[in-house]
Amino acid sequence: MSHPAPPPPYQPPASTASPAATPGGPGIDLRGTASIPLARLVQVELRKALDTLASFWFVVGLAIIVVGTEVLLTIAIIVQEEPSTPGDYASVASFITGIGLPVLAIMLVTTEWSQRTAMVTFTIEPRRERVLLAKYAVCLVLTIATVLLALVLGFVCAGVCELALPDLTTWEVDWSVIAGFFITQVLAMTLGFALACLLLNTPAAIVGFFVYRLLPLLVFSAIGGFFEWFQDVQPYIDFEVAKGPLYDLSLDSAEELLQLLTSGLLWLGLPLGFGLWRILRAEVK
Amino acid sequence: MITVEGLTRTYGDFTAVDDVSFACRPGRVTGFLGPNGAGKTTTMRILVGLTPATRGRALIGGHTYHQLRNPARHVGVLLDAGAQHGGRTGREILTLGATAMGLPRSRVDEMLQLVSLTETEARRRLRHYSLGMKQRLGIAHALLGEPQVLVLDEPANGLDPAGIRWMRGLLKDYADRGGTVLLSSHLLHEVEQIADEMILIGHGRVVAQGDKKTLMDSHRGTRAETTHVICLDNDRLAEVLRERGVTVRPHGPGLAAECASVDVGRAAAEHQLVLTDLRAADEGGLEDLFLELTSATQREQPSAGGWAGPPAGPPPGFPPPPAPPTYGGPR
Numbered sequence: 001m002s003h004p005a006p007p008p009p010y011q012p013p014a015s016t017a018s019p020a021a022t023p024g025g026p027g028i029d030l031r032g033t034a035s036i037p038l039a040r041l042v043q044v045e046l047r048k049a050l051d052t053l054a055s056f057w058f059v060v061g062l063a064i065i066v067v068g069t070e071v072l073l074t075i076a077i078i079v080q081e082e083p084s085t086p087g088d089y090a091s092v093a094s095f096i097t098g099i100g101l102p103v104l105a106i107m108l109v110t111t112e113w114s115q116r117t118a119m120v121t122f123t124i125e126p127r128r129e130r131v132l133l134a135k136y137a138v139c140l141v142l143t144i145a146t147v148l149l150a151l152v153l154g155f156v157c158a159g160v161c162e163l164a165l166p167d168l169t170t171w172e173v174d175w176s177v178i179a180g181f182f183i184t185q186v187l188a189m190t191l192g193f194a195l196a197c198l199l200l201n202t203p204a205a206i207v208g209f210f211v212y213r214l215l216p217l218l219v220f221s222a223i224g225g226f227f228e229w230f231q232d233v234q235p236y237i238d239f240e241v242a243k244g245p246l247y248d249l250s251l252d253s254a255e256e257l258l259q260l261l262t263s264g265l266l267w268l269g270l271p272l273g274f275g276l277w278r279i280l281r282a283e284v285k
Numbered sequence: 286m287i288t289v290e291g292l293t294r295t296y297g298d299f300t301a302v303d304d305v306s307f308a309c310r311p312g313r314v315t316g317f318l319g320p321n322g323a324g325k326t327t328t329m330r331i332l333v334g335l336t337p338a339t340r341g342r343a344l345i346g347g348h349t350y351h352q353l354r355n356p357a358r359h360v361g362v363l364l365d366a367g368a369q370h371g372g373r374t375g376r377e378i379l380t381l382g383a384t385a386m387g388l389p390r391s392r393v394d395e396m397l398q399l400v401s402l403t404e405t406e407a408r409r410r411l412r413h414y415s416l417g418m419k420q421r422l423g424i425a426h427a428l429l430g431e432p433q434v435l436v437l438d439e440p441a442n443g444l445d446p447a448g449i450r451w452m453r454g455l456l457k458d459y460a461d462r463g464g465t466v467l468l469s470s471h472l473l474h475e476v477e478q479i480a481d482e483m484i485l486i487g488h489g490r491v492v493a494q495g496d497k498k499t500l501m502d503s504h505r506g507t508r509a510e511t512t513h514v515i516c517l518d519n520d521r522l523a524e525v526l527r528e529r530g531v532t533v534r535p536h537g538p539g540l541a542a543e544c545a546s547v548d549v550g551r552a553a554a555e556h557q558l559v560l561t562d563l564r565a566a567d568e569g570g571l572e573d574l575f576l577e578l579t580s581a582t583q584r585e586q587p588s589a590g591g592w593a594g595p596p597a598g599p600p601p602g603f604p605p606p607p608a609p610p611t612y613g614g615p616r
Contacts, residue, residue, distance in 0.1 A: 028286075028346025028359050028433060035354040036385060044385045051381075052372035053410065116368035119335060120426070123362045124385050126334040126351045284335040 036125055041134035042141070049108045049138050058107075062100040066093050066153070074157045083168040084161050087177055090154030094181050097146045101185070102192030105139045106205045109196035118284045128280050132197070139189040147182050180247045187243065191268055197275025216240060216267070235259045239267035286311050286434055286465035287332065291341035294327055301327045303489035304341070309467045311433070314460045316480030317469035320579050324489040325469040326364070329438050333362050345434055357386045361427030364438045366419040371412030375402060375422045378411065379429065386430045396425035401451075416443025424452070435459065437468040441475050453479045473575050487579030501571060512546040515539030515562035516553065525552050541566065
């Protein structure tokens with residue numbers, strides 16, 4: 001006969017010898033605890049991307065450069081009496097942030113290692129793939145935010161020009177340019193993210209990021225100069241060329257899509273894959 | 286609450302953790318004790334999923350760390366107080382943790398208060414913190430999620446004496462309320478004062494475990510009992526004791542006699558010698574045991590009760606540990 005099983009009135013005697021592993025011993029009831037929602041991880045990672053001295057001043061510096069450039073540009077256009085649209089200003093702002101933002105994406109990943117915060121991050125959320133996903137989401141959020149801010153800045157500058165040169169200022173925005181820019185920006189962020197995961201070191205990843213974009217140009221043109229057949233292969237392995245149709249949203253042939261996929265896999269997929277694999281497997285010290 | 290079974294971690298040829306098994310129970314502070322590089326940190330890192338185990342498993346409350354959803358709400362972890370971004374303020378670090386764990390901001394203030402970090406200090410950036418302040422912040426971070434289990438690696442490192450006493454009270458209180466504490470240290474006295482149970486580890490292996498009394502009792506046979514005594518006439522007492530075959534040597538203002546204190550008392554009574562101090566010299570016992578069990582150069586233990594004077598110089602090489610009679614393991 002089984003007893004009605006009341007809560008045990010006393011704790012099992014505390015034997016001084018080390019108790020053999022007691023699988024049925026005191027456990028942790030997980031039913032009351034929910035996983036950390038991904039949105040909250042994104043929120044935390046976004047805050048982490050901006051809350052250190054380094055990242056704070058990086059963003060402030062970038063903002064000063066962008067605003068300064070836009071002010072000079074506006075003055076120049078007014079003085080020269082040139083025609084302009086909000087898109088002109090927006091693309092200038094986006095161009096500058098397009099260089100700076102990937103650095104922020106890189107730091108978001110690498111500082112976890114250089115400052116050894118990965119130990120804390122991965123004990124709070126041991127499912128590392130979720131942390132990485134959240135970090136990548138932050139990269140996207142930052143990209144969207146900058147493109148939007150660039151647009152706002154574009155309209156403000158165009159507004160100033162409108163007051164000075166009402167006849168030369170038009171309010172038309174070429175949305176395909178903005179969209180194309182957004183896509184390239186996302187790709188650049190992804191590359192920065194991938195290299196950061198792969199190298200786990202801020203300077204190396206930043207240098208790598210810029211070398212990565214210049215080196216293929218040199219190498220491919222050199223090889224293409226020596227071997228003629230290479231020119232047939234190049235579009236399939238040259239990501240910079242294959243990306244071309246994305247900038248102006250003119251990607252329309254299956255061949256171009258295939259070239260984008262093969263070269264993208266080579267230049268973006270491989271480092272990203274190895275980088276993620278490295279972080280998921282790494283012993284965090 | 287914490288169950289570690291046959292845990293092994295190798296790095297190439299080097300075995301950092303070698304078949305380690307132990308358990309930590311709720312309401313108890315378990316001290317994880319061993320010299321530097323003995324494998325304490327690696328074991329703790331495996332426990333919280335930062336390092337994969339080569340073999341064996343480590344469970345907390347019946348789950349692996351990865352299985353705990355929102356683990357920081359169950360397990361408070363402090364492995365390295367310096368592993369925080371130097372450019373963040375103390376408050377910011379706690380706020381990030383509280384946000385991730387899904388806790389209200391008020392928890393941050395509570396924790397800052399608990400570890401006695403003032404508002405001004407909390408606004409300073411971590412790189413300007415002293416080691417003791419980092420340690421306090423780390424404790425606050427570990428306690429944020431109101432965990433049932435605490436895993437702390439060298440928590441008293443860098444704390445001043447008052448800080449160590451504070452920590453002791455904090456952890457005792459935590460365990461008294463039913464919490465499970467596993468803390469590591471290479472400082473015996475620190476652990477001895479705080480831990481209900483101890484796990485001694487050396488070269489990646491658990492060499493002894495149990496509470497202090499069990500540890501001492503289980504190794505009582507291998508050591509000489511020593512009594513410290515001060516007598517008005519030390520010389521005469523030494524003479525009397527030596528007549529009875531007891532080894533006596535000067536010790537501070539009195540003598541150290543290698544026998545039970547009752548024997549010293551009896552001898553003194555019989556010869557009407559006045560003692561001003563008489564006590565069993567137990568303090569050194571645990572330390573000796575610790576060093577003996579964990580040191581690389583374990584000295585040969587006399588098998589029977591022969592404690593002939595100072596220990597013979599350690600023989601060259603690394604003799605096998607004394608406990609198992611024949612231990613054919615390769616060194």
